[in-house]
Amino acid sequence: xxxxxxxxxxxxxALDGYIALLQHTTFWIAIAxxxxxxxxxxxxxxPHIDRETGPLPPGAYRHSSxxxxxxxxxxxxxxxxxxxxxxxxxxxxxxxxxxxxxxxNLIDSGFNTFRVNDCHTKLExxxxxxxxRRSHLSIVxxxxxxxETKTRARNEAEAxxxxxxxxxxxxxxxxxxxxxxxxEIPSVLSDDFPGLExxxxxxxFGNGWMVRESISSxxxxxxxxxxxxxxxxxCSPNIQKDRxxxxxxxxxxxxxxxxxxxxxxxxxxxxxxxxxxxxxLECGFDISSNDVFGNLMNTNNLNADGDLGVSxxxxxxxxxxxxxxxxxxxxxxxxxxxxxxxxxxxxLDSCCKMHTKTELDSLQNWKKYRSIVDILVxxxxxxxxxxxxxxxxxxxxxxxxxxxSVGTFMGMDLREEQGCKPYxxxxxxxxxxxxSLEENDxxxxxxxxxxITDRRSxxxxxxxxxxxxRRLWM
Numbered sequence: 001x002x003x004x005x006x007x008x009x010x011x012x013x014a015l016d017g018y019i020a021l022l023q024h025t026t027f028w029i030a031i032a033x034x035x036x037x038x039x040x041x042x043x044x045x046x047p048h049i050d051r052e053t054g055p056l057p058p059g060a061y062r063h064s065s066x067x068x069x070x071x072x073x074x075x076x077x078x079x080x081x082x083x084x085x086x087x088x089x090x091x092x093x094x095x096x097x098x099x100x101x102x103x104x105n106l107i108d109s110g111f112n113t114f115r116v117n118d119c120h121t122k123l124e125x126x127x128x129x130x131x132x133r134r135s136h137l138s139i140v141x142x143x144x145x146x147x148e149t150k151t152r153a154r155n156e157a158e159a160x161x162x163x164x165x166x167x168x169x170x171x172x173x174x175x176x177x178x179x180x181x182x183x184e185i186p187s188v189l190s191d192d193f194p195g196l197e198x199x200x201x202x203x204x205f206g207n208g209w210m211v212r213e214s215i216s217s218x219x220x221x222x223x224x225x226x227x228x229x230x231x232x233x234x235c236s237p238n239i240q241k242d243r244x245x246x247x248x249x250x251x252x253x254x255x256x257x258x259x260x261x262x263x264x265x266x267x268x269x270x271x272x273x274x275x276x277x278x279x280x281l282e283c284g285f286d287i288s289s290n291d292v293f294g295n296l297m298n299t300n301n302l303n304a305d306g307d308l309g310v311s312x313x314x315x316x317x318x319x320x321x322x323x324x325x326x327x328x329x330x331x332x333x334x335x336x337x338x339x340x341x342x343x344x345x346x347x348l349d350s351c352c353k354m355h356t357k358t359e360l361d362s363l364q365n366w367k368k369y370r371s372i373v374d375i376l377v378x379x380x381x382x383x384x385x386x387x388x389x390x391x392x393x394x395x396x397x398x399x400x401x402x403x404x405s406v407g408t409f410m411g412m413d414l415r416e417e418q419g420c421k422p423y424x425x426x427x428x429x430x431x432x433x434x435x436s437l438e439e440n441d442x443x444x445x446x447x448x449x450x451x452i453t454d455r456r457s458x459x460x461x462x463x464x465x466x467x468x469x470r471r472l473w474m
Contacts, residue, residue, distance in 0.1 A: 043077070043396050045436035051427050056110035060433055062311070062403060073228065073265070075113040075178040077396060078429055079313065080106055081407035082116045084157035085414075093164075099410040100164045102423045107173060109426035115180035115231070116161060117407055119153035151184055159221040166223050180229040180268070181218045183211070183255075208254035215258055226263050230255060231291060233270040252285050268313065277308050289313045289403065296372045296391055297322065297365075298352040299451040302398060311401040318406065320351035323391040328373040333366045372448050379441055389431045394445050397437055 044057035061074035082103070085095060103114065158181065166174065218227055232252065258264050269277070270291035280287055287310050292301035294314040302314070318324060327344060330336055336344065341362065348354040348365055356362045376387045383390070395404050411423035437445075445451075 043393075043400060043436070044433050047434050049430060049434050051430060053108045053426075054110065056430065057433055060110065061112075062401075073112070073176065073178045075229075075403070076111050077403045078111060078392070078432065079113040079115060079180070079403060079405040080111050080425075080429075081315070081405045082114060082157075082161065083407045083409050084116065084119050084154075084161070085409065085412045086119065095412045095414070096160050096164045098414070099161060099412040100168060102411045102425070103161075103165060104169060105423070106426050106429075107169075107177060109430055111426065111429060112176055113178040113180070115182075115405065116154055116158045118150050119157055147184075151182075154182070155217070155221060158218075162222045162224075174224075178228045179222060179224065180231055181222060181227055182231045182233055182270070183214050183218065184233050208250070208257070211251055211254040212258065215255075215263055219263070226265060229266045229268055229288065230264050231268045231270050233291075249279065249283065252280060253283075256285055274308065277310055281308060281310070291315055291405070293351065293353055294395065295319045295323070295352060296376075296394070296445065296449040297348065297369065298354060299449050300353070302395075303452045311403060312399070314395055314402055314404045316351035316407075317392055317395050317404045318388055320347040320407075322347055322351070322369065323373070323376065324388055327369070328377060328387065331370070333363055372445075375444060375448055379437070379445075382441075383435045383437075385431050385435055386428060388428060389435075390437070392429075392432045393435065393437055394442065396432070397442060398451070 042059045044059035046057040049057060056076065060078075061076050063074055080103075082099065084099075106114075162179070215227065215230070218230070232255065252267070255264060255267050259267060266288040267285075268289045268291060269280075269287055272280075272287075272290050277287060277290060289311045291313045293316050294300075294302045294312070295317050297319050301312070322344075327336075327340075333341075344366070345356045345362055348356060354365060356365060373387070376390050379390045380387045392404060392406065395402065406429065408425045410425075
């Protein structure tokens with residue numbers, strides 16, 4: 001009897017030691033643990049979290065459901081947006097190997113959701129005529145060409161990156177990750193172009209074959225068994241300010257057919273207006289999330305009504321680098337060099353949707369930026385975290401159902417080879433889950449960013465979509 005008790009005690013001690021060992025390992029050999037915690041509106045704050053590796057605290061992952069029996073992956077609330085370098089500047093396998101190595105470090109640190117952002121590519125420089133002298137057709141065609149070039153460059157980056165990632169990463173680790181892929185339907189096939197009916201004719205989609213070809217191409221690029229998440233973006237070459245773009249509900253219907261067939265796990269959208277999201281839900285389409293731009297300099301999309309139950313994936317949460325150490329050390333607008341001023345205005349335009357036409361507009365935007373940054377710097381000292389962490393935490397706490405997508409070059413800009421510090425993005429992102437902003441600090445940031453705490457109904461865009469237009473359908 002004594003020997004039996006001794007064996008039981010030894011077995012228990014061995015099991016306790018094995019569990020303790022697993023708690024100090026990374027995702028490469030650790031047993032996957034399901035998060036059994038918190039509600040969807042609870043953002044974790046664990047002050048003593050490990051700065052380097054290990055699973056994130058419970059609540060850092062949003063629960064997802066699967067209707068087709070496939071085990072759903074719980075995506076992290078922070079999506080890592082991979083920003084590939086310019087292909088004409090950085091080339092070679094070493095660039096992708098460096099990016100994959102740092103991606104594996106992020107996986108070890110608990111981040112399991114990734115996407116490849118658009119590449120910063122430009123068309124060949126050419127002498128442009130005065131826009132007033134150019135025909136509307138040439139402007140539309142140039143915009144289509146730019147979009148096609150950007151899409152092709154991103155697809156090439158996805159193929160290179162995922163190929164290297166799957167070659168050097170265990171499949172068991174990859175199955176715990178969530179990879180998002182953009183799906184674009186050229187709206188030249190469904191858009192109306194006033195005055196260009198003779199030049200651009202309508203083209204039939206063909207019973208969803210174009211959607212299925214795009215999915216097949218994405219499967220070949222990612223080398224996966226199925227697509228974790230498709231992000232539907234309907235691009236418009238119509239560059240008019242008040243565009244009325246007829247979105248195709250049949251595209252979404254085809255995507256959900258592919259989901260039932262097991263080719264897709266989840267379906268998300270990008271920049272869909274409230275009226276279209278409501279129509280999707282009324283048709284029985286379960287949209288996982290809607291990708292929108294949002295940050296402290298642009299809260300227009302964050303003020304929209306969130307009663308539909310579709311969570312937002314907030315892109316450009318740091319304004320493309322505005323809320324990092326690039327600019328906040330400058331106090332006055334005059335202190336910036338002409339090139340820095342130009343870059344600042346470009347970031348406002350691309351990441352904050354704030355257009356600057358005159359020097360006075362630039363000065364007003366700079367004053368608003370400085371008022372926000374001054375508060376961020378003060379809060380960073382209060383909570384002993386970085387300015388970036390304050391900006392990201394504020395977005396996560398605005399609405400517990402929202403998620404954010406933070407872009408990074410993944411070390412593929414080779415700055416480390418130029419004498420800069422080693423890649424440590426995982427440390428910065430894990431810091432977001434180590435503290436919680438107090439209510440008065442949240443309110444202070446809401447006021448300075450013009451965020452409306454009492455949300456109004458998002459019905460202003462309901463008339464933007466003409467659902468009676470038969471060209472909505474394939």
